[in-house]
Every structure is written in structure tokens, then in C-alpha cells.
Amino acid sequence: MRKLWLAGMLAGLSAAALAAPALADTPPAAIAAPSDATTTAPGGSTVLLPAGWTATTAAKVLTLRTPEPDLKVVIVDVGAAADAKAAAAAAWAVYAPTRAHPFKLLTARPPRNGWEEAAVIDYETSPAEHLAQTAIARRLGTAWTVLIIDGSEATLEKRAGAVGQIVPSLRPAGYARESFAGKTANPLDPARVQQLIDFVKRNAEAMHIPGVGLALYSGGKIVYEGGVGVKELGKPDPVDAHTRFMIASNTKSMATLLLAELVSEGKLRWDQPVTEVYPAFRLGSDATTKSVQIRHLVCACTGLPRKDMEWVFNTTAQTPASDTFRQLALTEPTSKFGEAFQYNNLMASAAGYVAAHLYYPDMELGAAFDRAVKEHVWQPLGMADSTMVMDEALAADHASPHGDDIDGRPAVEPQDLNRAIAPFRPAGGAWSSPHDMILYMKNELDQGVLPSGKRLLSAEALLARRARGVPVGEDHWYGMGLMEDASTGVSVIHHGGDLMGYHSEMFAIPAAGVAAVILTNADNGPFLRRVFQRRLLEVLYDGKPEAQGDADAVVKRIAAEQAEFRSKVQLPGDTAILASLAARYGSPELGTLRLVLEKGYVRGFTPAWNSLMTTRRNDDGTVSLVSIDPGWIGGNEMLIGVANGKRTLTVRDGQHVYVFTEVS
Template structure:
């Protein structure tokens, strides 16, 4: 990777530095430097504007220098926290039509009187595929003279009761700002769980408090536990990390034969095989009785969109396959879903004392549990139905576990002890536990993805962690080996995501007396969410306009996503997928003349369907970043 420096246009004589990702090209002309991936449809422009009245003015001047012919309407400008040497940071979003499949955004940064503007201008599939590289450019863009914070060589403070309270107070404040009803928290230090408790309520409108034993969906935090199972099987000689997956499960197939042959066990959870994220099919077209084998059926129909080992591309189905392969090796005579469940209970949850952790939705909902919550287009927080959270069960090694703050603390303690149980017995070898942390593909500046785990280096301190996200649940855990400290945060609010990284940052601030940045990050994220929600609300007719609803058929079918039903209730219409009801529909006419429908209830807020076709009842197009799905009117 190349560290580039831009010579600023007069009268400013400083430089701005950033990192150019491997394989990207860099060209400069005057105040504009273009950074481009191998795909010809995408560019990132770094524009040295100099003086400007404000961020909006700076962005307008940047566009005039970069692409004066572009006439994009700005939707919203949202301030961010001042940090990384910048005195002011403002993100700007621009109008695009859904059929463009375009990403158009800007980040205006001010140091003193001079503005630098980063413009992202390109295709949605490319930005999704190369998101880690784009993040590297943005996160490494800093003004001249900036000195990065470093905790190298510092001895961490002890997590005294006062410091634990500083952490929980930070979470409580963040919850209030973001609209998160409840959180489970744990702190581990020197092999002991020194705090396990809860904040807020399990469900809005009810008094039940969150405790250390309240169950939450932990979503993708399941992945690291699944790879822990593989580590134990490696200890027993049941598999090798460098063994082709087809030797262990001959039926394993990917959409590309060459990729299939190249996939080793370690690649199942490396996010590096070139397979893109492909979640719509299991989210929208999974029944509660869908078998575990459906994971392998969907993988066989998934095509890579980048070279093997080239890019970070997160794929839940691959992680699901990893867990099921492990379960089949542990209990080869059982159905693969049953085998995985039994292996996880016998090999991991039971030895770690994780008595409240498992994959049964029914058991979790019958016990003390946190209800999921989300914010609708009206800005109100509401309890969500669990319909869509059932969808991950057939792919449960990737993210279907329920757990508690107390149980998760036991897991993090094992990570910190490098495989030792509290009584000194070894559960898994240090070598195979640490193999999961080996740096794989880059996920951004100072970030690498291993095997179901991620490493972030912040201020020269290594953090091992992984996040989790299902509908109405957000979580993360972190282990800081240098301090022998770990922490857990489980939340029951869809808007909890902006609290996850600041939670880790705040823990570092407490441990090393770091710059107080975390609280400002959360405040800025909360304000940005409200501004973006208001701007989005202004774009839509709620409920959908009658003339738009008249276009819709009562039912649609998609080969990949199944049946979509449209139901009417007076002036309102709702969309229901196989998995469950997505919500009521809003509508709008786009700049290109097309008609879009979007769900505005908080279950899947903003799921967009675009009408396609000019005669009869139109088809409906649903897209994720790299795939397009077509619903045709049912006969």
C-alpha cells in the first residue's frame, strides 16, 4: 500500500496524507487527486478546496473542480466528531435514482481555514466489493502535522469500580442518545469477571430490567465460537486448517469450480474467497423448518465477484458451512443441524459454563430475554416482531445464538487466557485458538479479518473482537491482550450499532487515559441518524400514493426470494415475504421517472422495490449491493 501526500493549492502550503490501497491507481491534476480501483466505473476524488464559507460551500467548490458538469442534489449534511487532526468533519449525501445503482457522497474536512473534500462517485456493486479499500482511504486521510495517538509501552490502568462505572455511564448516555432500550454489559480483568450487569429495560413500556442473565441474540458473535469448535477438532486431528473442504464434505460446492477446489478449511471463515455478501435469500425466503443443508444449496448458486484472497467480502453462508462441517465431524451420524447444536453444547457452551447460551428461539423467549426494538420512518422506537430473526436459524453457525452478558464474559475470558479454563485446565490449544486471529485480508486501516474474529490496532494496541447484528439486536465483545482486559456489550435496539466501536474506544480511553473521543462520536452519530431519517422521510409519500398502489398486483414470485404478497387495509398497503411481514409501504417517483415502494415500519426500514415495465402490472426489482432480484406478478 502506498502512502500518498497531496500538495495543497496556494495559499496553503501544508500537505494531506492518505493511504492508496493496493491495486488502485492515483492521478493528480491541480487540486484534484483521483484514486481509482481496477473497475472503471468508480472513483474517489480528494480535492483541496482551501478557504470556504462552510462544509456545503466546500463540497460545491470540490465538485466544480472535480466534475463541473455533475448536478447532484444534496439531500443532507451531517456533522461528525472533530478528530484525527481535523477541526470539523461533515458528511454529505446526494440524490441518486435506484436504477443508477450509484454511490455519491462527500466528506468535507476542515483544518484551520482550509477545507479538504473527499468525494465517492461510482457504482454500488464496486463500492460494496471494495468497501474495505474505500474505508482505508477515508480513515487514513489526515492533515499535515497530525500525530497519531499511541499507547505503546504504557501500563494499563486497573479497572477499578470507578473505572467500570465510567464505562457503564458512557453506555447509558449513548443508549439515551440513540434510543436503545436496554443493554447487558460485562468486564473481565486478569482472568476474573469483575462486572456483569445490565442497563435499561428488556421491553419498552414494561418495567423488567436488563440483568447480567437477560438473553439477547448475539448474531455474528456466533462465528468466533463456531471457529473455536474447529480449533478443538484441529487439536484432535479431525481436520487441518490447510485441508480442502471437499475432503471433509465432498458435496461442498461454490458457484465457481476453481474457487471450490481452492477452498481450504481456513477459508470458510476468512471473508477472503471472493464470494460477496448474499443475505436476501435467507432473510426473505427462509421458513422455520428450512433444513441446515440449505446453506450448501445456496452456496452452490453463489458466484465470486473478486479474486480468491484478493478482498475482504463478508459472507454469512460460508461461516454457516464452517460450523456445519465442524458439527458433522464431531457427530457424523446426526443430521448436520442437530450435530452442530450438540457439538457446540458439548464442546464449548457446557465446559465454559455458558448455561443460558444456545440456538433455540423457543427456549430463549420462554426465559428472561430482551425484546428487539427499532425506529420507524416516523422516528418512534417500537418493539419488533421476531419473524425475521427466525430466518438465521437454518444458517445458525453464522449468527443464531442467544446468550447473556454473564455467559459471554466466560467466552471472552477463554480468549484472554488463550484456551485455559478458570480452573487451569486447557480446553483448546493456544496455537489453534490463536490461529483464528492470524491477520487475513485487510478490512480497513489497522483492521484485519481472521477466522470469525477481527483484529483492530488502535493507538498501537491490538483489540480482538467481533460484532453481531440481527433485527433489533446489536452486540460486540472485545479482548485487549496487552491489558488482559475484555468487555461485552449486548443491546436490544436497532440503532445501537453506532455505540459498538465507541464502546471499545471508551474502554481504551479508561485503560490508557486516552483522548476523550468516544462520547463525541456517539453524539454525532445520534444527531446524524435523526437528520438522515428526517431527510429520508421527506422523500417519500406515506402511506403510498393511491395512483402508485394501483400499479401493484396482489402477489409476486421470485425464483430466489419466493412469494411476495401485497395486502390492502383501506388507503394502506403492506408487503409480506415468506419469512414474515416486512411492513407498510410508502412510495415516490424517482428522478428518472421510475416508481419506488419502500417499507416504512421499523422491521426492515427502507427496503426498496422498484417498479419495472410499462404495460400491465409491473415487475418489482429488489436489490442488495451486488445482486438484483426480480419479482413477477403471480399468475
């Protein structure tokens, strides 16, 4: 099971082999939608057609196409079928009977949005294909409707925001979504607070999350701050209001708050070219560089794909902060500005460092950012627990990171990779506590007014960070280091953060005057924070009781995915294949990889991490090397091969290929 923040990491052989197979048909002439629109499938269900996509209908099939030719979302009205798996098979038979790959896994989903039954069916693809194939089957009455995602994983990553709009928007004809618009929120009184605490406790235990930091704000005051569970497995110390967790990408909104303060003071404009204030900045070509404005650094809208592999493989805490700018200079966007949501940590890192440079131009970039966020964010807001220094956090009240092992049992994880975020720390390096983070979100509700009545910054500058930018889902947008989810009719301002063993989310619901923070110390944390948002809205607005059903389905899915992964890897590994590997490999971009045999496995060593690895045979006859240590289960997948007479290991993320070649 791949880590969420490493999703899409696949191995490959060569540029030719990595190309996804051509799609089965030639699209008929169609005009791309100029803006988001609703279209109707032959069976009457409705679905959102994102801007720039085209829709064509033939018989029982509605086909939605990306601007690229190698990815489709297909909706097939199957009619009656024995079950979800049979419905998916029938949909493939209508759409492209020879294209479907072997069945891999079916996991049930709670019926939502007017459907009475739902399931996701995954298919077995091999790393060299770089192919995404998934079916989502939904039933109303006796009739099944199946949505198929089929095509290039690279394009799916590029168009993930648009696909995120499509999938939840598929609804039966005439179904009206639940909406809390115009409703008065309930106060978070002690009884409702306890409901939220009980929900977190029950589901943290079920999801193998040892400890959760939780804080709630309502009615102009903090109504709860503390947590459930323990800081570290095997130790009795409970999580409390001042327990520090890594908040990872929630650091980004603090970088944008620094920029907003500069805008508020008239020292910067959101639309100002970056090179005017930081002349050394470059992004790919000269033309692209000149086009980048301050707001583009934090909008996830410049078409720059994720480029995390150099951090994951070849970065240490000693890498200079300036490496952010070195890497950006070598990177060109893969879509136009404003066209698609593509999340990139380097751009957010650059945003924080540009702000820090404007505050303290004579300081080294990393030190300048540490000082800027402390003096201009944390100290004014009273956030005394927060720090950018890991050793300082580890010497104080802190939670340790955890992840499930190969048998699904939670275990403590090392901090190595988390230390390696330091060079890019404006994108994800901060530590904070439930107490501090609820103060931070209170500032969002108060629109920059401090408890003293003085302003930290103007409301206009603060709120600009929430302006709706590129869509990341249906009625869900990315702003500048913050996101807005209006899918239930009320605006939820939020952002999440993910590092090894630390996963968090912060929420502000301005219409209710409510804020919440959830900090977890395990890699199943993202599953909890998503259902927590739903439960919070249920409690506030007396919504349909769906959150617990969603959580129960997640627990079953985690177990099913873990069991499926374990069934496909070799434990111990194939000794002949492991013995045939080189002891040392090198990549121009990712540095060195050293392999050491270890009792039927190999251990991989890079500057940023080490992990036990084993073999997995793929359906096309190739063999991959995969990590099996907690935190790395299924990650760092490397396809074993040979090129030009030398042994190779090939790694890829969504839109990049990296080849390690043996070195003497």
C-alpha cells in the same frame, strides 16, 4: 433510513439501467500499488493507497482508482470555503462539475485526526442508477480538503474494506496519530467501571436503546456483569447478567472455535481442502470448489459477496440446514481469493456445519451443530445461559427487539426474520447473556486454558483465528470469525453481531488483560457499540476524551437521517400507484411476495416477514415501494416497473438484482 445490515439494498429496472453511469474521464497510465502504501495529495495531506489501487495527480486533485473502472475516491484540496457544503460543491466543480447529483443531507462529524471541522454530504441518487456519491469535507485552519466517493455501488461493496482503509487515513501533513502502544493500562477499578456504566446509560437513552447488557473483565476476574435499561419497553423488568440476547454474527467465532478444536486435536488442517472432509461441498465452478480450504470458509477473503436476500425473503425456520450448501453451489466469487474483504454468511454457516459433521457425522447438520457448540464450547466454558433454540430463550429471561418507527419513536419488533436465521445458524443464530459472553471472551484472553487449568484447545489453534487477513479498515483486519483493530497502537480483538433489533459486540484487549461485552436490544445498537469501544480505550489508557463527542454526533445524525427519509416518502402512499400494483409477485430466487391494500398503504407478505409499505418518488421520475414498519424503515426497497407487459418489482443488494414479476 436503511438498516445497517441491509445497507446497499437498492431497487433497479434492468441490467442496462442498473449499470452506474460511466465515470467522467479516462484514467492516465498508472501502476497499481503492489502493497498498501502512503501517498500525498497536492495540498500536502496524506492518505493510504490500498494494494491493487492506482493513484494519479492533476492540479488540486488526487484520484485513487479501484482495479475496476467504475469507482473512484477523489481527494480535492479546495482551499478556503464558506462551509462544508460549499467546500464539497467547490470540489465537485474541480473534479467533475456535471456529475454531481442533487444535495441530499449534510451531517456534521466530530473533528478528528488533526482536522478542526468535518462533515459528510450525501447526494440524491435514484435506485436504477445503483450509484454511490458521498463527499467528506474536512477543514484545517481556513483550508478545506474534500474526499469524494463516486461510482458503482456494486464495486463499492466489493471494495468496502479498501475504502474503509482510505477514509480514516486522510490526515493533514505532519499529523501524528494518538497511540497507546507501550502504555500500561489502568485497572478497571470500581470508579472506572462506573464511568463505563454511566456512559452506556446516558447514550443508550439518547439513542433510543431500551436495554443494554454489559460485562467487563479485568485483573483476572469479572468486575461487572449486568446492564442498564429494560428488557422490553412498557415493562419494568431490568436487564441483568443473565438476560439473553441474540448475538447474531458473534456466533461465527464459536463456529471457528469448533474448527480450531478439531485442528488442535489433529483431526483437521486450516489449509485442508473442504472437499476432503465434506465431499458434497461446492462453490461455483469445479476449479473454485477445489481451491477452497477450511480457512477460506471463515476468512471473508474468498471474494464471495453477501447473499442474504434469499434468507431475508424466502427462508423460514423450517428451511433445511443443507440449504447453505445448495446456495453456495450456485454462487461464484467476484474477486480473487485474498484480494478483498467480502463478508458472506453462507460461508460461515458452512464452516459450522462442516465442523459439526466431523463431530457427529450421522446427525442432521443443524442438530449436529447445536450439539457440537453446546458440548464443545458452552459446557466447557460454563455458558449455561446460551442456546441455539429461540423458543427456549423466549421462555426464559430475555430481551425483546426494538426499532424506531417512522416518527423516530422506539417500538417492539417482531421476531419473524430472526427466526428465519435458523437454517444458517452457525453464522448468527445463538442466544447468550452478558455473563456467558464475558466467560467466552475470558477464554480468548486465556488462550484456551479452562479455569480448571486444563486446555480446551491449543493456544496455536485458538490464535490462528486472529491472524491478520484481509483489511477492513486502516490497521484493521478480518481473521477467522474474529477481527483485530490496532488503529490506536494496541490490539483489540473483536467481532459484532446484527439481527433485527439485536446488535452486539465483544472485545478482548490482550495487552491489558481486559475483555468487554455489550449486547443491545434496538436497531440503533451499532452506534452505541462503536463509541463504547472508544470510551473503553479512553478509560484504560487515559486517551483523549472523544467518545462522548462521537456519541453526540451520532444522535444528531440518526435524527437528521430519519427526518430526511420521512420527508421523501408519501404518508399515506400514492393511492393510484398502490391500486395499480399486482396482488401477487414471484421471483425465481426470492419466492413469493403478496401485497394487500391497508388504509392508504400496502402490506407486503413473504415467508420470512411482513411489513407496511408506502410509495416514494425518486428524482428520475421512478417510484419505489419502501417498508415503514419498525425494523424495516427504508428497507426492502422495490422499484415499481413493467417488463414484457407484466408488472414488476425489482430489488437489489450490492451485487445482485432480483426481479419479482406479477403472477396470477
